[in-house]
Amino acid sequence: MCPNGKHLLKVEGLVKKFGGFRALNGVNIDVREGQIVGLAGPNGSGKTTLINVISGVYRPDGGSVEFDGRSVYKLPSHKIVRMGINRTFQVPKPLAGLTVWENVKLGAVYGSREGNRRETVRQALEIVQLHNMKDSVSADLTFAQQKLLGLATALATKPKMLLVDEIAAGLSHQELLWIAEMLLRIQKTGVAMIVVEHHLGFIDTLTSDVVVMNAGANLFRGSIQEAAQNDEVVEVFLGR
Amino acid sequence: MNLFAYTIIAGIMYGVFFGLVGLGLNIIFGVMRMINLAHGDVIMLGSFLAYWLYELLGFNPLLVVPVAVAVFFLVGFPLYYALVPRLLRSKDPEMLSFILFFGVSQVIEAVIIFAFGNNQRSIPFNVFGSAGFDIFGQRFPIAWLVTTLVALAAFGFIYWYLQHTRMGYATRAVMANRDEAMISGIDVNRISAVVFCMGLALASIAGIFSFFIIGASYPSMGPELTTVSFAIIVLGSLGNPLGTILGGLIYGVAIMFMQSYFSSWANILPYVLLIAVMLFKPEGLIGKAARSA
Amino acid sequence: MLRRYFPSLGVILAIVAILLCLPHFYSNQSFLFNMMLYLALAEGLNIIYGFTGYLPFGYVGFFGAGAYGAAIAITLLHISPFFGVIIGGIAAVLIGIILIPLLRLSGAYFAIANLAASQALYFVVANPSLEKITQGPYGIDLSSVYNADASYYTMLGVLVFAMLLVAYMRNSNFGLSLLAIKEDQVTASLAGVNVVKARSIAWMLSAFVAGLSGAAFGWYTAVFYPSTVFSLDVSVFTIVFVLFGGIGTVAGPLVGTLILYSMYNFIGISTPQYFQLFYGLLIIVLVLFLPDGVASILQKGKVYVP
Numbered sequence: 155m156c157p158n159g160k161h162l163l164k165v166e167g168l169v170k171k172f173g174g175f176r177a178l179n180g181v182n183i184d185v186r187e188g189q190i191v192g193l194a195g196p197n198g199s200g201k202t203t204l205i206n207v208i209s210g211v212y213r214p215d216g217g218s219v220e221f222d223g224r225s226v227y228k229l230p231s232h233k234i235v236r237m238g239i240n241r242t243f244q245v246p247k248p249l250a251g252l253t254v255w256e257n258v259k260l261g262a263v264y265g266s267r268e269g270n271r272r273e274t275v276r277q278a279l280e281i282v283q284l285h286n287m288k289d290s291v292s293a294d295l296t297f298a299q300q301k302l303l304g305l306a307t308a309l310a311t312k313p314k315m316l317l318v319d320e321i322a323a324g325l326s327h328q329e330l331l332w333i334a335e336m337l338l339r340i341q342k343t344g345v346a347m348i349v350v351e352h353h354l355g356f357i358d359t360l361t362s363d364v365v366v367m368n369a370g371a372n373l374f375r376g377s378i379q380e381a382a383q384n385d386e387v388v389e390v391f392l393g394r
Numbered sequence: 395m396n397l398f399a400y401t402i403i404a405g406i407m408y409g410v411f412f413g414l415v416g417l418g419l420n421i422i423f424g425v426m427r428m429i430n431l432a433h434g435d436v437i438m439l440g441s442f443l444a445y446w447l448y449e450l451l452g453f454n455p456l457l458v459v460p461v462a463v464a465v466f467f468l469v470g471f472p473l474y475y476a477l478v479p480r481l482l483r484s485k486d487p488e489m490l491s492f493i494l495f496f497g498v499s500q501v502i503e504a505v506i507i508f509a510f511g512n513n514q515r516s517i518p519f520n521v522f523g524s525a526g527f528d529i530f531g532q533r534f535p536i537a538w539l540v541t542t543l544v545a546l547a548a549f550g551f552i553y554w555y556l557q558h559t560r561m562g563y564a565t566r567a568v569m570a571n572r573d574e575a576m577i578s579g580i581d582v583n584r585i586s587a588v589v590f591c592m593g594l595a596l597a598s599i600a601g602i603f604s605f606f607i608i609g610a611s612y613p614s615m616g617p618e619l620t621t622v623s624f625a626i627i628v629l630g631s632l633g634n635p636l637g638t639i640l641g642g643l644i645y646g647v648a649i650m651f652m653q654s655y656f657s658s659w660a661n662i663l664p665y666v667l668l669i670a671v672m673l674f675k676p677e678g679l680i681g682k683a684a685r686s687a
Numbered sequence: 688m689l690r691r692y693f694p695s696l697g698v699i700l701a702i703v704a705i706l707l708c709l710p711h712f713y714s715n716q717s718f719l720f721n722m723m724l725y726l727a728l729a730e731g732l733n734i735i736y737g738f739t740g741y742l743p744f745g746y747v748g749f750f751g752a753g754a755y756g757a758a759i760a761i762t763l764l765h766i767s768p769f770f771g772v773i774i775g776g777i778a779a780v781l782i783g784i785i786l787i788p789l790l791r792l793s794g795a796y797f798a799i800a801n802l803a804a805s806q807a808l809y810f811v812v813a814n815p816s817l818e819k820i821t822q823g824p825y826g827i828d829l830s831s832v833y834n835a836d837a838s839y840y841t842m843l844g845v846l847v848f849a850m851l852l853v854a855y856m857r858n859s860n861f862g863l864s865l866l867a868i869k870e871d872q873v874t875a876s877l878a879g880v881n882v883v884k885a886r887s888i889a890w891m892l893s894a895f896v897a898g899l900s901g902a903a904f905g906w907y908t909a910v911f912y913p914s915t916v917f918s919l920d921v922s923v924f925t926i927v928f929v930l931f932g933g934i935g936t937v938a939g940p941l942v943g944t945l946i947l948y949s950m951y952n953f954i955g956i957s958t959p960q961y962f963q964l965f966y967g968l969l970i971i972v973l974v975l976f977l978p979d980g981v982a983s984i985l986q987k988g989k990v991y992v993p
Contacts, residue, residue: 429795429799477971477975480975481974481975484978486794488794488795489740489742489794489795490974490978491974492742492794492795492798493742493926493930493970493974494970494971494974494975496923496970497966497967497968497969497970497971497973497974498967498971499967500923500963500964500966500967500970501963501964501967501968501971502967503960503963503967504960504961504963504964504967505964507960507963508960508964617802617919618806621799621802621803621806624799625803658814658815658816659810659814661810662806662807662810662811662814664803665803665804665806665807665810666803666807668799668800668803669789669800669803669804669807672789672792672796672800673788673789673791673792673800676792676796
C-alpha cells in the first residue's frame with residue numbers, strides 16, 4: 155500500500171439526474187495511486203451510479219472527474235478505458251456469443267493497445283483462473299465465472315484504476331476469501347481500486363479506507379473503525 | 395382562404411381516419427412490444443373483404459364492420475397461439491417477431507394476388523348517398539363524414555375498453571409491465587391474444603373505409619401502409635393507443651397541406667416525418683423512448 | 688497469422704472459378720449476372736446485419752443511389768462507365784453518411800427508419816421536378832455505353848471485393864469488435880472499442896458494396912427506372928437470402944443466395960407470387976425453427992463454416 159502516493163482520481167461535485175431525480179447530488183471522492191478505497195452505503199445511495207458515471211456508461215450532469223491529471227468528464231467509455239480506468243458489473247455482461255478468450259482479447263486489442271496481446275490475455279486469464287476455460291463460449295459459464303471474465307477483460311485493458319461493483323454479491327464465503335486475495339494481488343501490481351460493497355465486512359478484508367454514501371452524496375470518509383462508531387453511518391445502515 | 399379552411403377541415407377528418415389506421419398497430423405494440431409488420435396487409439385484407447361483400451352481396455361498408463371483427467377474431471386467436479408465445483420465449487423477440495410478421499405480410503400479399511389478381515379495386519364514393527354536407531361553408535362528401543365517425547367510434551370503444559372494463563384494466567397492467575402483470579395473476583397470454591385480435595380487427599376496419607380516403611386498394615399496398623402507420627404511432631407515442639389519434643391528426647393535416655400547396659412532394663412526407671421524429675423526439679410527442687445509445 | 692484466412696479464401700476462389708468458367712458452358716448471362724448481383728448484395732448486407740445486428744430494411748436505397756450516382760456521372764459528366772461504377776459506390780457511401788444518425792436507433796426501429804429513408808430517397812429521385820438531373824420517373828438510358836461483357840466482369844470484381852471484405856471481418860479483430868457491439872454495446876466500449884466509429888465504418892462499407900452493385904446493375908441493364916432500382920423487392924430478396932444461409936460467415940449468404948435465387952429463377956420469374964408465397968412461408972419457418980439459418984446446423988455440430 156502506498157497511501158501517500160499522488161492523486162490518481164479526483165471527483166468533485168458530481169451530479170447525475172434521471173428526469174427530476176438527482177441520483178448523484180454533488181459527490182466527492184479521491185483515490186491515490188495504488189490505493190483501495192471501499193465505497194459503502196445502503197441500496198439506492200448512488201454507489202453504482204457513481205461507477206457508471208466515472209466509467210462513462212452514463213453521462214454526468216455537473217461536477218468534474220479528473221484522472222491522472224486529465225479531465226475524463228463526459229468522455230465516451232472507450233476513451234476513459236484507454237486512459238486507464240475500467241470496471242466490473244454487479245450483474246456480469248459478458249459478450250455471450252464469444253468465447254472467453256475472444257472476450258478478453260478484445261480488451262487487450264482495443265483497450266490497452268500495447269505490448270504482446272496474446273501474453274496480456276493469458277496473464278489476465280491466469281489471474282482470475284479462467285485459463286483452462288478459454289475456449290468455452292461465455293454464455294455457458296456460471297454466474298461467478300462470468301464475473302471473473304468481466305474482471306479479466308478489464309485487466310486486459312491494463313487499467314491503473316479498477317471500479318469493482320459488488321463483486322461479492324451472490325458468492326460463497328470460500329469464493330469471497332479467494333476474490334479478496336486476488337484483488338490484493340492485483341493491487342500489488344500498482345492498480346488502484348474503488349470497491350463498491352453493500353456491507354463493510356468484505357471491504358474490511360481489503361482496506362481500512364472507506365467512503366460511505368447516502369442519498370446521492372458523501373456521508374463519511376475515514377477508517378472502517380471510525381465508520382462503525384459514527385452515528386450517522388450506523389443510522390443509514392441499520393435504519394431507525 | 396377558402397383553400398386554407400378546406401385544408402384544415404379535410405385534414406382533421408383525414409387525421410381521425412389515419413389515427414384509426416395506426417390504432418391497431420399501436421395497441422398490439424403496447425401490449426406485446428412487437429411491431430406487426432403485416433399491419434398494412436391486414437388493412438388491405440379489410441378493404442378486399444369490403445370490396446368483395448359489396449360486389450357479391452351489395453353490403454354497405456358499415457355492415458362489413460361486424461363481419462370483419464368476427465373474421466379477425468376467428469383468425470387472430472389461432473394465429474396468436476401458433477406464433478407469438480414461441481417468439482416471446484426466443485432470445486430476441488423484438489427483432490424475430492419483426493422478421494416473422496414480415497413473412498406473414500408476404501404470404502398475405504401472395505395469397506390475395508392468387509385469389510383476386512394484382513388489380514386495383516374500389517367501392518363507389520356515393521355508396522352512402524350522393525349528398526354532401528357543409529362545414530364553415532365548405533362542402534365535403536358524406537363518405538368522409540361516415541369514415542370520420544366510424545374512426546371516432548373505434549377510439550371511443552378503445553377508451554371504454556381500457557378505462558371501464560375489467561379486462562381493459564388488466565390490459566393496462568400488461569402494457570405497464572408484462573412481468574409484474576404475470577406475477578399478479580393476470581393471464582397475460584389471453585389478454586395478449588384478445589388485444590392481438592383487436593388490433594387486427596381495427597386494422598381491417600380502417601381498410602374497409604380506406605377507399606374513401608386513400609383511394610383504390612391493391613394487393614401490394616401493405617408495406618407502404620405499415621410505414622405510414624408506424625410514422626403515425628411514433629408521432630403519437632409508441633404503446634399509448636389513445637395517443638395515436640394525435641399522431642393521426644398531425645399526419646392528416648400535414649398531408650392535406652402538402653397536397654394543397656406542394657403536391658409533388660406530398661408522398662415523401664410520411665417518411666421524413668417518421669425519421670425526424672425517431673431521431674429528434676424518439677419518445678413521441680407524449681411517451682416512452684425507443685432509442686438505445 | 689494469414690493461415691486463418693485460408694478457408695474463407697478457398698470459398699472465394701471456388702466461387703470466382705465457377706463464375707469465370709460458367710459463361711463458356713451456360714449461355715444465360717443475364718441469370719449469371721443477377722446471381723452475382725445478389726451474391727454481392729447478400730455479402731454487403733451481411734457486413735452490417737451479420738456483424739453488428741442492424742437490419743437494413745432500406746438496403747435498396749444504397750443500391751438505387753449507386754445506380755443513379757453512376758448513371759448521372761456517365762450521362763451528365765461523361766465519365767467512363769467503369770469509373771462511373773466507383774462513383775456509384777461513393778454516392779451510396781454519401782447517403783450512408785447522411786443516415787449514420789439512424790444507427791442510434793435499436794432493433795426494429797432502425798429497420799423501419801431505414802426503410803423510410805430508402806422510400807424517401809426513391810420519391811426524391813423519381814420526383815418530376817428533378818427531371819434535369821435524374822430524369823424523374825422517366826428513367827435512365829445508358830444504351831450508348833452498353834457493354835455486356837465489361838459490366839459482367841465489373842460485377843464479378845464487385846462480388847470478389849464484397850467477399851474479401853466479409854472474409855476480413857470473419858477473421859480480424861475489427862470483425863470481432865463488431866460482433867462485440869452486436870452482443871452488448873456497453874461491454875464492447877468498456878473493452879475499449881469505439882462503438883460509434885466501428886459501426887459507422889461497417890455501415891459505410893455495407894453501403895459501398897450495395898452502391899457498386901447498383902451501379903454495375905445499371906450499366907448492365909442500360910435502361911432502368913426509379914421503381915426498378917428502388918424496388919423494395921431488392922431489400923427483401925437480399926434479407927431472405929441472408930437469413931436463409933446464415934449470418935456472420937462468408938459462406939452462409941453465398942449458399943443462401945445460390946439456392947434461393949436459383950429457385951426464384953425456376954419458379955418465380957413468370958409468376959412472382961409463387962416465390963413470394965414460398966419465401967414468406969420460409970421466413971416464418973426460419974424464425975420459428977432455425978433463426979440462425981442453415982449454416983447454424985453445421986455450426987451446432989462444431990463444423991467450422993468459413
